[in-house]
Amino acid sequence: MNVNVVGSGYVGTTLAACLAEMGHEVTAIDIDESVVETINEGRAPLHEPGLDDLLAEHVGTRLRATTSYADLADADLTFLAIGTPSRSDGSIDLGPLSAAAEMVGEALSGLDGDREHLVVVKSTITPPGLGRVREALATGLDRGDADAGALAGDVELATNPEFLREGTAVSDFRNPDKIVFGTESASALATLEELYAPLIESTDSPVVRTDPETAMLIKYANNAFLATKISLANDLGNVSKEFGLDAYEVMEAVGLDDRIGERFLRSGVGWGGSCFPKDVDALISSAREVGYEPPLLEATVEVNDRQPERLLALLDEHVDVAGERVAVLGLAFKPGTDDVRNSRAIPLIEGLLERGAAVVGYDPVATETMREVFSETEIEYADSAADALAGASGAVVATDWDEFAALDEEFDAMAESVVVDGRRIIERREGITYEGLTW
Numbered sequence: 533m534n535v536n537v538v539g540s541g542y543v544g545t546t547l548a549a550c551l552a553e554m555g556h557e558v559t560a561i562d563i564d565e566s567v568v569e570t571i572n573e574g575r576a577p578l579h580e581p582g583l584d585d586l587l588a589e590h591v592g593t594r595l596r597a598t599t600s601y602a603d604l605a606d607a608d609l610t611f612l613a614i615g616t617p618s619r620s621d622g623s624i625d626l627g628p629l630s631a632a633a634e635m636v637g638e639a640l641s642g643l644d645g646d647r648e649h650l651v652v653v654k655s656t657i658t659p660p661g662l663g664r665v666r667e668a669l670a671t672g673l674d675r676g677d678a679d680a681g682a683l684a685g686d687v688e689l690a691t692n693p694e695f696l697r698e699g700t701a702v703s704d705f706r707n708p709d710k711i712v713f714g715t716e717s718a719s720a721l722a723t724l725e726e727l728y729a730p731l732i733e734s735t736d737s738p739v740v741r742t743d744p745e746t747a748m749l750i751k752y753a754n755n756a757f758l759a760t761k762i763s764l765a766n767d768l769g770n771v772s773k774e775f776g777l778d779a780y781e782v783m784e785a786v787g788l789d790d791r792i793g794e795r796f797l798r799s800g801v802g803w804g805g806s807c808f809p810k811d812v813d814a815l816i817s818s819a820r821e822v823g824y825e826p827p828l829l830e831a832t833v834e835v836n837d838r839q840p841e842r843l844l845a846l847l848d849e850h851v852d853v854a855g856e857r858v859a860v861l862g863l864a865f866k867p868g869t870d871d872v873r874n875s876r877a878i879p880l881i882e883g884l885l886e887r888g889a890a891v892v893g894y895d896p897v898a899t900e901t902m903r904e905v906f907s908e909t910e911i912e913y914a915d916s917a918a919d920a921l922a923g924a925s926g927a928v929v930a931t932d933w934d935e936f937a938a939l940d941e942e943f944d945a946m947a948e949s950v951v952v953d954g955r956r957i958i959e960r961r962e963g964i965t966y967e968g969l970t971w
């Protein structure tokens with residue numbers, strides 16, 4: 533099939549590359565010229581394992597990138613994979629997605645009368661927000677019938693939420709736990725089924741067929757459940773630590789219960805990233821708009837917000853960091869990515885700066901992205917964990933990069949070897965004062 537993917541971030545680029553791998557002709561559209569140039573050179577515009585190889589293989593044959601919407605109507609369908617960031621009140625900023633939907637509408641306004649085109653929202657958007665995207669698309673099509681809530685027969689809106697994780701985006705896309713189609717007509721469903729047929733046949737993944745709004749609520753409920761699972765592990769982890777017990781031993785045993793499952797029970801400094809924080813906030817915000825205060829989701833956020841301060845309080849017990857050099861190991865919100873959006877390293881660094889510490893951060897891939905959050909005048913960036921630790925009076929671990937597990941004599945070069953681990957990646961050893969956040 534002939535497919536457009538509008539938005540070439542983590543989701544859009546992965547989707548475009550994997551659809552090309554499945555044999556489709558794909559056009560990736562992004563407003564950022566540098567992103568388009570990078571893709572056309574056969575490279576990923578972001579750090580995502582396996583994506584460079586896929587692009588190198590398919591760019592120039594089945595995949596191309598462009599900033600132009602001009603030929604959009606030639607394809608069978610168009611995905612919208614635009615960011616849906618949070619506003620300060622927790623609701624979603626629909627501006628970028630609506631703007632893109634309007635541009636797609638304009639590009640489709642000249643569609644031949646006998647042709648159909650499916651617009652598929654891949655972005656995560658609340659059910660009420662979807663109405664706004666429909667309106668924007670209708671505005672673009674210049675049909676102005678948004679009140680009727682429907683688009684003319686030849687252009688239809690569907691949803692197909694994405695469940696991939698950053699750092700494992702390509703393998704997650706190739707092996708999905710489920711595929712969710714939110715459609716309003718049999719022909720829209722048939723289009724998505726045809727598009728995904730190679731993946732469904734090769735993986736046997738379950739397919740959920742529902743309406744567009746329910747599909748999106750499934751996405752929110754999924755992320756809310758996972759974030760709550762981690763926050764519960766953190767709450768129980770804090771209790772374990774106060775009892776002088778090891779939360780990991782406890783949760784490993786708890787996870788053996790099939791009804792609970794062992795994944796996403798790793799306690800520590802909490803969840804970050806571009807999605808859990810914004811999606812849980814958006815769900816709370818849109819529930820409030822319809823008159824429901826969701827107490828458990830609010831507690832999920834509160835537990836998460838407190839973990840970095842709990843970690844710093846442990847550091848305070850061992851060293852007064854005012855005027856001292858403190859190493860922050862890991863800047864990315866999790867290993868395998870250069871994404872620092874809502875990374876737990878950010879509140880840790882802010883807390884250390886408030887205490888008057890001289891912060892030196894190290895990350896194997898996320899230094900450049902973190903420089904956009906903290907300038908070189910605010911914190912120092914080291915080229916290696918060893919350089920970050922040298923002369924430091926304390927170290928905090930924010931990300932569980934594998935390479936941190938191998939650190940050993942590097943701790944000997946610290947002025948005071950106090951290590952507070954927020955991710956259980958450093959081994960306890962002789963010669964260092966080690967504190968685990970929940971163990």
Ligand SMILES: NC(=O)C1=CN([C@@H]2O[C@H](COP(=O)(O)OP(=O)(O)OC[C@H]3O[C@@H](n4cnc5c(N)ncnc54)[C@H](O)[C@@H]3O)[C@@H](O)[C@H]2O)C=CC1
Pocket residue numbers: 538539540541542543544561562563564567613614615616628631632635654655656657694695696697698806807
């Ligand atoms: N990052 C992730 O792991 C996941 C993200 N999602 C959802 O997918 C959506 C996209 O997320 P990311 O890929 O992380 O976003 P991103 O921020 O990495 O990428 C968005 C891209 O859209 C481009 N863009 C903005 N306006 C545009 C326009 N009018 N026309 C063309 N391109 C435009 C930007 O230049 C950027 O390259 C969000 O709703 C997110 O919640 C869902 C599952 C996983």
Ligand SMILES: O=C(O)[C@H]1O[C@H](OP(=O)(O)OP(=O)(O)OC[C@H]2O[C@@H](n3ccc(=O)[nH]c3=O)[C@H](O)[C@@H]2O)[C@H](O)[C@@H](O)[C@@H]1O
Pocket residue numbers: 656694695696697698699755758762795796797798799800801802803804805806807808865866
């Ligand atoms: O909607 C999204 O964008 C995506 O959000 C998450 O994926 P992602 O944010 O890439 O990363 P995760 O692996 O889920 O980790 C999120 C955060 O939770 C933390 N985490 C994870 C697992 C755990 O046991 N403990 C824990 O603290 C990680 O360190 C990280 O900060 C979901 O896992 C994906 O299914 C979803 O598609």
